[in-house]
Amino acid sequence: MIGSLLYLIVSRPDIMFSVFLCARFQAVPKESHLTAIKRIFRCLLGTQSLGIWYPRHSTSFEIIGFSDFYFVGCKVDRKSTS
Template identity: 65%
Template sequence: MIFFLGLQVRLDSSGILIHQSNVVDDILAKFKFDDCKAANTPMATRPVMTFDEDGTAVDHTLYRSMISSLIYLTASRPDIMFVGCQCARYQANPKLSHLHAVKRIFRYLKGRPRLGLWYNLVYFAYAQI
């Protein structure tokens, strides 16, 4: 098995790697982030995200499409789970500050497209019954 529901699976003698690098590349191309500058972290430490009542409204469809792409990636990318869910809280009334936060996640993905879940087979050998 190499591909399963968008997940790429690589098995070798030391473990199993599950990643979605092809999906990351497709998402970055879809939203035109394939030539952007990479970010080191998926979320800025400050300012904390709020509802931003006075902010400029953005296109709901674009925002929701970006969020759904991020949530799909969380199957193999726990590093973006928290920030993706934080941004998903503002889907009903997204503002420009929320869109900037989502764009930062995409820039983070640009810098680290090949991350995934590693399962070491040594640990699973002891778990067999």
């Protein structure tokens, strides 16, 4: 599952932090890590129309994005998860 998500982060940078955080615990996974991975997949199902698409022959394209930050959201190292 982590490998599939690592492949997707090229076009979905919004899940990059969560996927890398779960990948850190691949050697000794716990049930909570599986729950987090399943939550990422549910998020992807609900936002299938979002992502970065790189057109081949177009000279210009529009990128629409948002930024969200949450301080002290990471319980592992208590750093900002922006």
